Amino acid sequence: MADIQRMSIEFGCEPDNESFARVAVAAYAARLNPTLEEISDIKTAVSEAVTNSIIHGYYGRTEGKIIIECEIKEDRLMVSVTDMGVGIEDISKAMEPMYTTRPELERSGMGFVFMEAFMDEVTVESTAGKGTTVKMSKKITSDEQINDDLSMAVGYN
Numbered sequence: 001m002a003d004i005q006r007m008s009i010e011f012g013c014e015p016d017n018e019s020f021a022r023v024a025v026a027a028y029a030a031r032l033n034p035t036l037e038e039i040s041d042i043k044t045a046v047s048e049a050v051t052n053s054i055i056h057g058y059y060g061r062t063e064g065k066i067i068i069e070c071e072i073k074e075d076r077l078m079v080s081v082t083d084m085g086v087g088i089e090d091i092s093k094a095m096e097p098m099y100t101t102r103p104e105l106e107r108s109g110m111g112f113v114f115m116e117a118f119m120d121e122v123t124v125e126s127t128a129g130k131g132t133t134v135k136m137s138k139k140i141t142s143d144e145q146i147n148d149d150l151s152m153a154v155g156y157n
């Protein structure tokens with residue numbers, strides 16, 4: 001097996017792509033034999049990051065690209081979610097619990113908190129007016145039995 005394995009996908013900012021993105025990353029991560037809990041953590045984190053790109057990055061726009069890159073190195077999954085949207089002025093403030101710029105959309109300001117809770121590492125790079133990249137990584141504990149069930153559910157075997 002190659003030392004580093006990579007996958008990338010690109011899709012538009014329509015809301016339906018949020019569920020597609022989390023399933024795609026979960027299906028890719030399945031080769032690491034994750035537990036169901038780890039799969040669920042990854043799906044939640046990807047879902048939060050992609051939702052942010054759609055509702056904040058591309059707020060008020062109907063077109064915009066979102067790129068997800070995944071990298072597997074040994075037992076670690078790295079996922080980055082990039083948009084070319086409005087960007088974030090103050091990243092540390094944006095990452096504070098319950099900080100939201102969209103209270104009118106009934107947002108609770110907990111997206112970054114969930115990403116940090118469910119992944120081992122989260123870093124955010126953003127430039128106002130240019131876009132945002134959220135990079136996350138998680139070490140996966142291999143669980144062969146569960147992987148058989150998971151592969152079946154995903155349709156790999």
Ligand SMILES: Nc1ncnc2c1ncn2[C@@H]1O[C@H](COP(=O)(O)OP(=O)(O)OP(=O)(O)O)[C@@H](O)[C@H]1O
Pocket residue numbers: 048052053054056057058083085086087088094095099100101102106107108109110111112113132
């Ligand atoms: N991709 C992005 N582009 C522009 N701004 C962003 C992006 N991601 C996050 N932000 C900013 O960071 C803030 C905090 O994000 P976070 O996900 O923690 O909370 P939220 O999206 O406001 O609420 P919740 O995720 O709980 O629904 C957002 O309100 C927004 O201002």
Ligand SMILES: [Mg+2]
Pocket residue numbers: 048051052110111112
């Ligand atoms: Mg959010």
